[in-house]
Amino acid sequence: MFALIAGIYSSTIPPPLVFLFLGLDNSGKTSALESLKVLHKAPGPSIPLNLIRPTMGVNNATFAINGRSLTVYDPAGRIEGRRMWGGYYKESHGILFVVEGLSEASTGARLEESQLVFSTVSASVPNKPIAIFVNCPDLERRSEIGKLVTEYFRVSFYEGRVKVFLGDVISGYEGKKEGAGEAIDWLVKMEALGMFNDGDDDRPK
Ligand SMILES: Nc1nc2c(ncn2[C@@H]2O[C@H](COP(=O)(O)OP(=O)(O)OP(=O)(O)O)[C@@H](O)[C@H]2O)c(=O)[nH]1
Numbered sequence: 001m002f003a004l005i006a007g008i009y010s011s012t013i014p015p016p017l018v019f020l021f022l023g024l025d026n027s028g029k030t031s032a033l034e035s036l037k038v039l040h041k042a043p044g045p046s047i048p049l050n051l052i053r054p055t056m057g058v059n060n061a062t063f064a065i066n067g068r069s070l071t072v073y074d075p076a077g078r079i080e081g082r083r084m085w086g087g088y089y090k091e092s093h094g095i096l097f098v099v100e101g102l103s104e105a106s107t108g109a110r111l112e113e114s115q116l117v118f119s120t121v122s123a124s125v126p127n128k129p130i131a132i133f134v135n136c137p138d139l140e141r142r143s144e145i146g147k148l149v150t151e152y153f154r155v156s157f158y159e160g161r162v163k164v165f166l167g168d169v170i171s172g173y174e175g176k177k178e179g180a181g182e183a184i185d186w187l188v189k190m191e192a193l194g195m196f197n198d199g200d201d202d203r204p205k
């Protein structure tokens, strides 16, 4: 009887959504994750911004947004770490791609490398939503850098599958839904609407 009730109960609870945080090393993936844990009151401690170190391997966290449970994987962004990214594509419902929007990092080789990595990721997951979070603490230059990334990453080419969000991670730590917070809400909404669902049967529904 207990097994029957437990079975009925578990069949009414949707499995967690899975989101993958990608982007170059030092772009702010782990900071974004930790700020989202604060914003959404995730169980357990969150790491303060000044104690976050480069990721070796993969971080993960599970928390809820509007009652829907979600799991985030946050792998290392270094070149060696990028090799493991592909192992998470299939089970992911969407991707949050972080671009470092510091003035000096948003031009030249770093932006070029970020765009190249982004285009490889978007080609590898052709039917899943990708939120680009431009992590730009410089409020005055934020919209200019956001426009630059939008054009350079050819966001309009993706016809709604890719969307840019501007902000920094401090706002999440302060409980404000801006940048990464809005990006993750958009990913949840895209999944709820069944947008860009590639019908991958192995992925949790
Ligand atoms: N002040 C400030 N510092 C930030 C912000 N975002 C990231 N940082 C800092 O930037 C550094 C790199 O951030 P991480 O979150 O470790 O970057 P990552 O993308 O996870 O890097 P890897 O783990 O190496 O792939 C950390 O020292 C953060 O404290 C921000 O919005 N404001």
Ligand SMILES: [Mg+2]
Residues within 6 Å of the ligand: 029, 030, 031, 053, 054, 055, 074, 075, 076, 077
């Ligand atoms: Mg990290």
